[in-house]
Amino acid sequence: MKENFIPERAVIRELIVENEQIHTIRLELLDKTRPFTFLPGQFLMLSAPHCGEAAISISSSPTALPLIDLSIRKAGELTTAIHKMQPGAQVGIRGPFGKAFPVENFSGRSLLFVAGGIGLAPLKGVIDFCLFQQELEEEAAQDMTLLYGSRTPSDIAFQEAIKKWQEQGIDCRLSVDIADEKWQGTVGLVTDLLDGCTVTEQTTALVCGPPIMIRFVIARLSAMGCTDEAIITTLERHMKCGMGICGHCHLDGKLVCIDGPVFSLAQLKTMDVMELG
Ligand SMILES: Cc1cc2nc3c(=O)[nH]c(=O)nc-3n(C[C@H](O)[C@H](O)[C@H](O)COP(=O)(O)OP(=O)(O)OC[C@H]3O[C@@H](n4cnc5c(N)ncnc54)[C@H](O)[C@@H]3O)c2cc1C
Ligand code: FES
CATH class of the missing domain: 3.40.50.80 (Nucleotide-binding domain of ferredoxin-NADP reductase (FNR) module)
Structure with a gap:
């Protein structure tokens, strides 16, 4: 549990400028001995010093490990700071979190x-x-x-x-x-x-x-x-811990960070969500 609170350092190996708003950073964990795997649809909590943390979906396949892609749209403080980074810069990551696509x-x-x-x-x-x-x-x-x-x-x-x-x-x-x-x-x-x-x-x-x-x-x-x-x-909801503790992503009896973010329509119909109107 403790390790899920403490960000791991990762280095940007490659930067792909998708367009003005979206950059993909290709990361590798600095500690190559740490076992890391995930399933498509899971997300990481990404951080940079003094800029906070945000949930970001992993945009690569687990078959590309040890490289991990995060595609980031410039939205606020953290994502703007990440957009200024070049290969060689370091970020923090926690996770993976959330349910994957089936x-x-x-x-x-x-x-x-x-x-x-x-x-x-x-x-x-x-x-x-x-x-x-x-x-x-x-x-x-x-x-x-x-x-x-x-x-x-x-x-x-x-x-x-x-x-x-x-x-x-x-x-x-x-x-x-x-x-x-x-x-x-x-x-x-x-x-x-x-x-x-x-x-x-x-x-x-x-x-x-x-x-x-x-x-x-x-x-x-x-x-x-x-x-x-x-x-x-x-579903995209603002998250803090990403792991079911803080309640920040609470939605109609569910926690999006652990019960989601992937949901079937059958599941959504049991919840009161704006995506269904
Ligand atoms: C599971 C999941 C996966 C995601 N995947 C991606 C991804 O792959 N790529 C990507 O670019 N983004 C992704 N996001 C969205 C990303 O987490 C947010 O855009 C995040 O807020 C950006 O952080 P920031 O510090 O740059 O911006 P922030 O400072 O958080 O601001 C971003 C925007 O959100 C608003 N905002 C800030 N806090 C709150 C709050 N508490 N309630 C409501 N609005 C608020 C701000 O006013 C601003 O408009 C994902 C979110 C979730 C939940
Ligand atoms: S983000 Fe903390 S409980 Fe979901």
Whole structure:
């Protein structure tokens, strides 16, 4: 328990500038003897000296360990400080915390990923993990489709990853709210991309993004016939301890840091959450 309170030092090995708002830092623990593993969908508490701590989803797959990616959108004091850091700088991490996506149930399923903005970060780890399983031909998902919405073309993050996923056979469809003169793809909300999709009994949908997006996507998926158990999303609530002690992330009888952040729609329906409207 004690070790979960004390941040471990990690060094930034690589910096990937996704866009003006989102930086991915590729970390390695300084203490290489410390056993560290996680599952896709779990998060870390990230800290920097004198700048506080924040929950950040791990955006890489456990198969990439010992390297750990965190994709960080500039929001406040800590994330602004992290955006100024270069390779070689050190940060603190605690965790991993929280429930993961149920990757053990994805064998033979058609996975439909629906993300908005930084919401692709936790799903990126799942996609890379499932691709790794497909390569090994081990309890793998049958196929994967990604629907990804951004505000403008310059806000599209994870472009390198998306290009690689397309080459590896993932059907990636992108939309922007506001186009520029070069954009030839879909203009509109990410829900518009669902128009071209089919949902079957084999579909599991993983939805991640701002609460308003989650609400509309979930409603649409339900109308298309996706069951409550087959719609899985993540909730974002302010956290302090990350490990079920402080009560800061309390939500209608649940603690998001330990009961979530991953929840199925079936679970959400037992709770009073703004994501359901
Ligand atoms: C499970 C989980 C996973 C996350 N994953 C990621 C991720 O992968 N990438 C990412 O960029 N972000 C992620 N976040 C969000 C991130 O934790 C927050 O944006 C965090 O607040 C940033 O810290 P900061 O110190 O930079 O900003 P803060 O100083 O915390 O400010 C950020 C914003 O939150 C507001 N705010 C601050 N405190 C409160 C409060 N108590 N109640 C309500 N609003 C408040 C501020 O006004 C400001 O608008 C995740 C959050 C959770 C819970
Ligand atoms: S963040 Fe402390 S209980 Fe969840």
